[in-house]
Amino acid sequence: MQGDIDWEVLGRYLAGESPAEERAAVRRRVLHDPEFRQLVDTLGGAGRPAAAYDVDAAWARVQARTGSDTRSPAGEGRFGRAPLPGRAARSWPVLRAAAVAALLLGGAALAARITGGGPPPAPAMREAVASRGQLVTVRLADGSEVMLAPESRLRYPAAFGGTREVHLRGEALFRVARRPDRPFRVHAGAAVVEVLGTVFDVSARPGARVDVAVAEGRVRLGPAGGARAAGVVLARGELGRLDPDSGLSVARGADVGAYIGWTHRRMVFSGTQLGDVAAAIERWYDVRVEVHPALRRRRVTMSIADASLSEVLNAISAALNVQHQVKGGVVTISRPPEGS
Amino acid sequence: MRDPGNGGVREGMRESEWPERIRRGDRDAFELMFRAYYPRLCTFVERYADLPETAEELVQDLFVSIWEKRAQWTVRGSLAAYLFGAARNRAFDHLKHRRVRRRLLDHGSGAVPGMAEAGPAVDDRMHSETVARAVDDAIQQLPERARLAVVLRWQQQMTYAEIAAVMEVSVKGVENQLGRAVKVLRERLAHLRA
Secondary structure: OOOOOOHHHHHHHHOOOOOHHHHHHHHHHHHHOHHHHHHHHHHOOOOOOOOOOOHHHHHHHHHHHHOOOOOOHHHOHHHHHOOOOHHHHHHHHHHHHHHHHHHHHOHHHHHHHHHHHOOOOOOOEEEEEEOOOOOEEEEOOOOOEEEEOOOEEEEEEOOOOOOEEEEEEEEEEEEOOOOOOOOEEEEEOOEEEEEOOOEEEEEEOOOOOEEEEEOOOOEEEEEOOOOHHHOEEEOOOOEEEEEOOOEEEEEOOOOHHHHHHHHHOEEEEEEEEHHHHHHHHHHHHOOEEEEOHHHOOOEEEEEEEOOOHHHHHHHHHHHHOOEEEEEOOEEEEEOOOOOO | OOOOOOOOOOOOOOHHHHHHHHHOOOHHHHHHHHHHHHHHHHHHHHHHHOOOOOHHHHHHHHHHHHHHOHHHOOOOOOHHHHHHHHHHHHHHHHHHHOOOHHHHHOOOOOOOOOOOOOOOOOOOOOOHHHHHHHHHHHHHOOOHHHHHHHHHHHHOOOOHHHHHHHHOOOHHHHHHHHHHHHHHHHHHOHHHOO
């Protein structure tokens, strides 16, 4: 770790009460110093991957345990169709007994309780989250590795069954362990990406198209719920796009480096609209970026590694001949004054 | 943070109304409260008491017990403070019964597992995983109340007033516990500096 730890600053940051400038400074250090990042993540409770709690299943259990009482008016109808009816309610005491035994016997028995006794057969799901300014790497049960870009989340089973299915929101780089007998599928927005090879980037921000860039191997990209034939196979160097309006398209000879640059802390834009660039800056630096409406469609091409917020903004302002201002965690990008 | 995919539950009911509605037997309010707090409470129990295997069961027990005793249920102050306080009491009792008091209750025990390997004798640059492990161990070694303050403040982003309500101490008392925690962490993690 480079330099001292200011615990007062760190405490305010973790409690979410830093002034904007101070917060930006901590974010920068987090981006540049992996050990400092580890310190901040662990203190903030993110050191261990946050288990995704299956709230529906948990609610079903609580309902089953409290379900005998249906006197309340609100309890009729809706709760009459509980996901876990009487059978589950009866099975609960067995679960409890098993749990007590497990405490005496140790971890192995507890695992058996979860796989053997639990009412819903759904596998235990986990969730990894990269918040703003964070990159998070997840290792899956099959040895595959997923690197999450800032403001992205991945839901995945603790153990894989016959197929390997994960759910992505945001952007991630997948390095998939080769298992020809077990398909690996990424569910991302309106798309399903099935892996036939190894390294690829999926970008599925809410409300937008889904982009898949293939660095190595081959993947199949198709609409969620569609037949396999509805998809296209993408090879190395190809960019597949599923757009809610125009459907599936493939660009060959795409600059895959531009799509995976973020994995090396490099921001790469290639003819990207300023509005999209602003969204990326918000994710990386945890600021709000306001762009003058007339500038939103201006295109940015640049590549900048390990840069501070002001370095990125200076580069954009110089390239587009625009102005920017940073005040209280808000970046304003505006047109230059008349005559300049 | 979580998808609001709770199909059809009445939205727009204010959180402050939940306890009164639950007292009257309104299961919609109970479900809203459950869905709003379940993941946070599970994370809290896991981190505060280091109980990954039993956190969910413990929190479910808490909700079942609230529903069973709803007629007498009273919440003074904020609902969050009540629920976190109750979860903490349950985790604390659970640990007492499991006779792992040494881990949770001891104030400043001597041996710090994981820190031995990470001590200054290591001449390599410290590996990131070791940093996470050292920090994790240092938090788990904090006195119980100091750790509680740290987890609520830094991992649940609660205000001093909310933490004071959970811990049933004054705001000043919370500040003291946090100050104590920072002092210990600063000392134990001093070797992380280059």
